Amino acid sequence: MMIRSWRTFFVTSLMLVIAGCTRNPGPASALKPTAFGAALVESSGGKQIGPTGMVLPQPLVVQVNDEQGAAVTGALVEFSGPAGVTFDPASGLTDSSGQFTTNVTLGNMAGRYQLTAHTLTKAQKPVELKVEEIALGYQEQVGFQLDTKYCSRCHNPESTPERVSNYDNLEVKPHPFNEGDTLNKMTDADLTSIISHGGPALNKSALMPPYGYTLSKTEIEALIAYIRLISDPPYHASGIVNAQK
């Protein structure tokens, strides 16, 4: 009896060990494209702003076209990006309208992320499409919320039915927050001063009211961090430049 149970135990554990060691069949072997395109274009989902480490609000959709510009179904699209970026799914075949959709999760560092979509032409030549997304850290995220609440009604010229822009109604046009050509030339102290004390503080329009009695110092810092991050062209802080190996 003893022996039999021992043997059963031994056989069972051996089977368990073998079962544990046998690898699960991996993900389905690489997809085979059924068609090839000549160009990759972005349909939607580029230039988005989302928090670090989180799924972007809109999926990224790219389309594969042939030489004539017609959509190609069944072309293989693969996405890649800097460390920390994940795509769900990372590769796949274009659908009947030539499009491939993926949900993008940005990395844990605030900043700009260059994502690349790849496909192959019939001649096996790689075609690439670069898309940029911006990840907001905690501070920039707070700045974004404040922008939405207090600033964007005037500083964002785009209107939606839910939020009609006041931009066109202003005699002196405000600078959109991503207008790097202007805002990058202003120091953090300038921005702090104009937000706190209003346009006249820098001899600018009085249509910009002061927010120094409404927003806290940390909130104004957050707003500036956000403005700096979304600036186009990108903002490079001047200051200590550290020698690097």
Add this chain to the structure above:
Amino acid sequence: MQSSKNTLLSLWQALFGDPIRAFGVVSLLLLIFLAIAPAKNHFSEWRHYQKQYLTLVRSRGDAVTLERHFHDHDGIQQIWLPQLGVVDRCTTCHAGLKETSLADVGTQPFRRHPAIPHTLDQFGCVMCHRGQGAATTVEEAHSSTLAWEQPILPARYVQSSCGQCHRAPLTGTPQLNLGRTLLARYGCVHCHTIKLPDGRAIKPTDDPPSLEHIADKTTREWIYKWLEDPQAYAVTATMPNFKLNEPDRRDISAFLIASSTPLAGDTAPVAKSEKPPDPTAGASLYGESFCASCHAVQNAAGNVVGGDVGPELTRVGTKVRPEWLQAWLHNPRVYDSGTAMPHYRFTDPQLTVLTAFLGNKTDSDLLANVHLDAATPEQIAHGKLLVTEYGCASCHEINGIKKPDNFAPELTRIGSKPLTQIIFLPGMQHAIPDYIAAKIRQPRAFGAALKMPQFSLAPAQIDALTTALLALTDRAHDLPMALTVPAKPPSDYQPAGRAGQLMSDLACFSCHAINGRGGDMAPDLTWEGSSVQRPWLQAFLKNPGTLRPALIRRMPRFNLSDDDAKELTDYIMTVYQTPAFDRDSMPSSGYPSAQVEQGRQLFYSKYACQSCHIVDTKVDKGYVGPTLTQVGARLNAAWVYHWLKDPQAMRPGAIEPNRNMSDEDARALTAFLMTQKGSRQEAKK
């Protein structure tokens, strides 16, 4: 076999052959064993990282400062916070967390920590990031192993940690705020009890309809189709899909119809107008009544346009019976006393027009393939069984079935559920966030016989829900109250008397908040009585005019009788008064013209109010704030003055900036604004 035995024997002889040699060998072994501990210490991972860090900082411009900071804290570092239960050694390797000059370093573990409102020394690391704070190797600190339960929290859920102490919404945690809203909005808490650390349970906000009189409202065919796929009827439907098979759908629909009792009034025949109705009349009545503030309709492009307080109406004509619809539009409170829909006082011709307009929103494909034979008693009995088993009564009132208690597992401490109690799917990471997210994404993947239905949620919504659930940890519940930031307790404020009844009937709280209760679509009315002038309010209730031209959601006209409008005005003017100032402390007219002129100057030059407000429709264009052309007839002078001095004190969260105005400026501006009497002034010109 023999030869290997010989080799072993000769080896034994060589090492321990004679006592002296044996003593030497044993001593040597002892020495080696003794050396293991210091060697392990010397070659430990954290020393390796500290050396790397020193190499990094020595290559930088401010090497001296950075090195000095480091040498002040050499060796294993520890943050010990007994009150929070934190023992963290993370800073041993993450040596540069506080160094602002390392902002550009992209490699871990030497990155600077991004700016957050808390300091490392006060909160440590594991409070927010989880993981094993006391561990000193990379693997043990970050991953879940046999001995350690708590892996590092993926960054996408990190806001959940804020929610352990912060019970109210925060500006910096939109994902957590959304998740908490969704727990109530998607009805998770109908089945799962979730008790917050302050002891109260989360209350659902979705108000699923009662099914006690469902046969008055719709057909068995529609119920059958709805049960198959609620989102096929309305893409915004929050009811989940129970993945019922064909006979089950047939039997449940049979039971629901059979158990329904008729309500008087729901069957009154729909009035037919003698002349053919104006085809545009319905659309304009729908628009004028601002139905779209709460109800959405899917347009030709497939976009859902409109509010989400009430159900989507894209195919409502295929769902509801015209007789019921007419009765509902006449007074929704007869069918559902707690509905968020106001009781519009539509006239009979208006009812006919609106019933016909909504009844035409049909989709002939929806029920095209649904053919049901008359239900048998067995089918009805089986339907009742299924309705009980699936817990339908957790959300809906159903005749003959009691609301089950604790239908699904309680989620009060789900964020700290021990991993040993969880059955993970093959290939899944053994961590609680992955489990929660997978369970929400596809509940039946954990077993086809499970009852939890399939919700249609976007990836961001799943992450938000996971974040909100992860905040429900043991730590969140066990922290001393003094260390938490409590939320305002929910208010169940109910105005008294006939005005209170009227306010319920008109569902004012669906859009307006008063004393902490109510929606945020429209302005808070807590101090409305101090804010406005009596004649304006009474006229506005009778016929609401446009205050903010840029808004698409506006106050509808309820066709109030004079008596009702007066009753409401009396109540609001008397009860909703701020203690901050005396309403009658400033006159509404008669200001000296010099002061008025000074106010005009201030309005247009110093304060540039025209960027957001309009006083003169010919010149001003701003429409962020309300139009002020008749503000002198609308607002109370003392309110205007105090508002100008500090808008946020009058209405927390107001976006008008505080201008730190002097008393003199505020008085002059008030004088100028009070001369803006609107139409009367224009009539004088």
